[in-house]
Amino acid sequence: MNRQTIGELISEAVAVFIIIAFGDSVACMYVLYDPSPYVNAYWGVCIAWGLAVTIAIYVTGSVSGTHANPAVTLALALFRGFPWKKVIPYSVAQVIGGFIGAAVVYLLFAPVIDHYNQTHQLTRAMGGAAGVFFTHPGLAITPMHALLDQIVLTAFLLFGIFAITEQYNEMAPGANSGALIIGFLVATIGASMGYLEAWAINPARDFGPRLFAYFAGWGSSALPAPDNYWWIPIVGPLIGGAVGGAAYQWLIYPFLPARQRALLSQGVNPGERAAIDPSH
Template sequence: MKKTLLGECLAEFVGTYIFLFIGFGSVEALVAGGSNITWGELTLTWGLAVTLGVFIAGGVSGGHLNPAVTLALAVWNGFERRKVIPFIVSQLIGGFAAAASVYFLCRSGILAFEQAGGIVRSADSGWGSAGIFSTFPQSGLTLFQAGMVEMAMTAVLMLVILAVTDSRNGAAPKLGLAAISIGLTVMLLGTSFGAMTGFAMNPARDFGPRLFLMLAGWGSSVVGPHYYGLIVPIFGPIIGAIVGGGIYHKLIVPYYPSAVNASEKEESREQIAS
């Protein structure tokens, strides 16, 4: 059992690392690398990166790659509680390692970007380069509004994850298309609402890298305005994933044909017994 759990945690680490390594690389190319990448291309890159991460880890661990997903599956899908903390720790380490790797590879470009823009890492201006690895709110957005955006996006993402991976759903895609559907959902949500909060939708995508930034010269400034980084990209996705799971299980699952037939058979047996 220990070897199995270790393998699952390694898969979660590698899957999370890969999708964030690609994602951070695309943001660095946009912000500091002089690339002409558009917002649509950026969100597509993130979506495809998530798909790759799920393909890599899915056969071993289920490809959660997200503490919010892991917690929601524990609440609604019977995911083993003993695995929750090991999975989350593996995902956070994957995020930390991905940020460290991209920083190491792109350090000279990031330093040049900071020098050209007069960015001081320990000050508020440091958010300009810290945003390569972590998320910050759009100007004028309150903490509550940002939290609601992250919650809503993650609820939709979780709803899709459950729907496309449920064997009871006759409309669920087959032959690995579930992972593509999840990636496309990330892309669509990022395109629609992502500019408001950076579409974290995943505490590991934000908190692990933010920890790295704290150690890499940005210090406590990287927490963001009003402790944003310790609140919105952590609790927004967690609450959203649990809400999305509840919507799926309470409003969709009971009306699948298999569930309806089972309910009718149970009612029939009760009537005969009475």
């Protein structure tokens, strides 16, 4: 493994670390305090998560491209030429970043977590305050419905990311503002659909903190979790990312005017190229 690859893996771990350090902290602010500073301002929670993603991109984007999400890494390998040999190392680095981010949140909020559980007569083994680290089904949501939700939500995420980062999309934001728009995309998904099961849309975002919580005393309430829920925020986003990426590549990408002009300048008929391979 060369020095550049090591740097990319560190970058991916740092990106998810930043997202979890801020995101799980705002979850603590939302859940643990009474009254919650966000009790009538849930949009603030969503914005905090979104800006955490934006900050992560600005910090690490020049090194690794800031996938910060195994679903993004997989979709980029499927449709954007990202090397398959890097998919698993990137994903492992992202989970490690999530684990360390959760550890920092625990360092900050452990006394508040314990106070919350004591006040509500809960224990970590019972799942008390577990929601500040990882996701779980919301009101009336079964695990199988949550799987479908995660597929749909992550499809929206990747569809948007592909549009925002597409070089031939003349309506995409400039390079310096793309990170902000991706952050707003994450926030919008949370604001509109987040209560379903806390909008994981990222296997590393859920599994890294879940793994930390398992070792920090939450035990079986974290892994395997009630109804063996732990795998839903992993499999759902991976499928959804592929679906969202495919939707953009098939429904939008072939018809981008800038792409068609580029093909014509190369002497290639856009219609023939799309018929052969709609992803290029």
